[in-house]
Amino acid sequence: MHSERTIPTMQYGAFSQRVHEQAAAHQSVIKAQLELTYRCNLHCRHCYTDPYNSKEFFPRELTLDEIHRLLNEMQEIGIVWLNLTGGDIFMHPQFFEIYEAAYRKGFLLQLYTNGTLFTKATIERLQQMPPFIIDISCHSVTEEPFDWFTQVPGSFRAFVRGLELLKDSRLPFTLKTKAMSWNKDEMPAIRQFVESFGQAFEFTTSLSPRLNGDLSSLTYRVAPDDAVALHGGSPAADGVEERCGGTTELFAPHTEQLYRCGCGTDTIHINAWGQLGTCTLQYERRVSLRAHPLTDAIEILFQEIRALRYQGNSPCRTCEIHSCCDKKPSDARWECGTAEAPIPYDCDVALARAQSVLPHTLIHPLHRIRMDVQVHND
Ligand code: SF4
Numbered sequence: 001m002h003s004e005r006t007i008p009t010m011q012y013g014a015f016s017q018r019v020h021e022q023a024a025a026h027q028s029v030i031k032a033q034l035e036l037t038y039r040c041n042l043h044c045r046h047c048y049t050d051p052y053n054s055k056e057f058f059p060r061e062l063t064l065d066e067i068h069r070l071l072n073e074m075q076e077i078g079i080v081w082l083n084l085t086g087g088d089i090f091m092h093p094q095f096f097e098i099y100e101a102a103y104r105k106g107f108l109l110q111l112y113t114n115g116t117l118f119t120k121a122t123i124e125r126l127q128q129m130p131p132f133i134i135d136i137s138c139h140s141v142t143e144e145p146f147d148w149f150t151q152v153p154g155s156f157r158a159f160v161r162g163l164e165l166l167k168d169s170r171l172p173f174t175l176k177t178k179a180m181s182w183n184k185d186e187m188p189a190i191r192q193f194v195e196s197f198g199q200a201f202e203f204t205t206s207l208s209p210r211l212n213g214d215l216s217s218l219t220y221r222v223a224p225d226d227a228v229a230l231h232g233g234s235p236a237a238d239g240v241e242e243r244c245g246g247t248t249e250l251f252a253p254h255t256e257q258l259y260r261c262g263c264g265t266d267t268i269h270i271n272a273w274g275q276l277g278t279c280t281l282q283y284e285r286r287v288s289l290r291a292h293p294l295t296d297a298i299e300i301l302f303q304e305i306r307a308l309r310y311q312g313n314s315p316c317r318t319c320e321i322h323s324c325c326d327k328k329p330s331d332a333r334w335e336c337g338t339a340e341a342p343i344p345y346d347c348d349v350a351l352a353r354a355q356s357v358l359p360h361t362l363i364h365p366l367h368r369i370r371m372d373v374q375v376h377n378d
């Protein structure tokens with residue numbers, strides 16, 4: 001007799017929680033970000049990948065065969081969420097071949113794009129195999145500043161056209177914003193624009209040096225007090241509110257690890273040159289996936305990252321406002337010479353955030369060290 005079996009369903013939130021709990025229990029990797037290419041049709045002034053968006057670097061990028069191999073390996077180790085990013089994904093000449101192969105493997109696909117390259121044909125192809133979500137950068141809603149920032153005339157019009165197509169397509173998408181010195185006054189207008197698509201407006205303020213060490217991207221940082229003021233006086237987005245907003249007392253880090261953020265647990269990042277990292281901006285250690293199978297590379301990398309410890313007397317080692325801080329060790333190496341060094345801008349922002357939730361006056365982490373040394377010498 002024919003018996004019917006149904007697949008049990010559950011809410012996405014409960015599913016996600018269960019997968020994360022199982023990953024923590026079994027120390028497995030469940031999330032991956034794969035940079036398909038550094039090619040992009042825009043040249044945003046803050047972009048960390050832009051220095052490699054140039055003909056002489058393209059031969060270094062992963063080949064189609066290598067990407068297929070990595071998709072197989074990611075499927076074998078049980079990756080659930082796969083984020084395809086760039087550069088801009090639609091600049092990859094074989095994007096749809098890669099996308100459709102990844103879709104067939106059952107990954108929940110998150111696509112990062114600047115939104116200017118959508119066409120009717122692209123949308124229709126995505127509708128055949130819909131992604132989990134499409135994330136689009138939205139840093140301005142005014143033509144002149146938008147085109148100034150992307151350094152490509154006409155990019156704003158292409159962005160608006162792309163969004164209109166996407167809105168009509170019913171494909172799932174979100175808009176994400178970075179507040180910077182040049183667009184901070186535009187935040188109310190961007191909020192209105194984002195909300196007109198029925199979406200919640202969220203933004204971050206963190207910027208990083210470029211992948212080749214060029215620091216020009218950092219000139220667009222908002223002033224530290226603005227980083228808090230823009231959030232209505234509360235600490236911020238990107239998990240900082242949770243970490244820092246809950247601060248009722250100051251405490252030094254519980255660990256001497258260089259990476260205190262959970263790097264080296266359930267997430268991997270693969271750059272366009274096939275180098276494995278623990279997240280987008282972690283460049284202290286990378287392992288070549290051209291030289292190692294993915295499982296071996298993860299083991300080597302995670303062990304190395306977890307083993308990194310503060311060795312010197314950096315104030316970060318004992319910093320009592322570390323939970324409010326965005327410091328990334330690789331950024332510190334570019335900006336301040338070593339991965340252990342405090343980043344003065346991040347100190348200022350962390351102090352402003354902590355001060356926004358604590359009633360008493362705090363001492364700046366860099367001044368505190370000087371005072372400790374002074375007391376010690378006296
Ligand atoms: S759209 Fe993205 S990848 Fe392209 S230049 Fe701008 S930030 Fe960089």
Ligand code: SF4
Nearest residue numbers: 316319325342343347
């Ligand atoms: S606030 Fe400054 S000293 Fe403290 S962890 Fe961040 S960068 Fe280091």
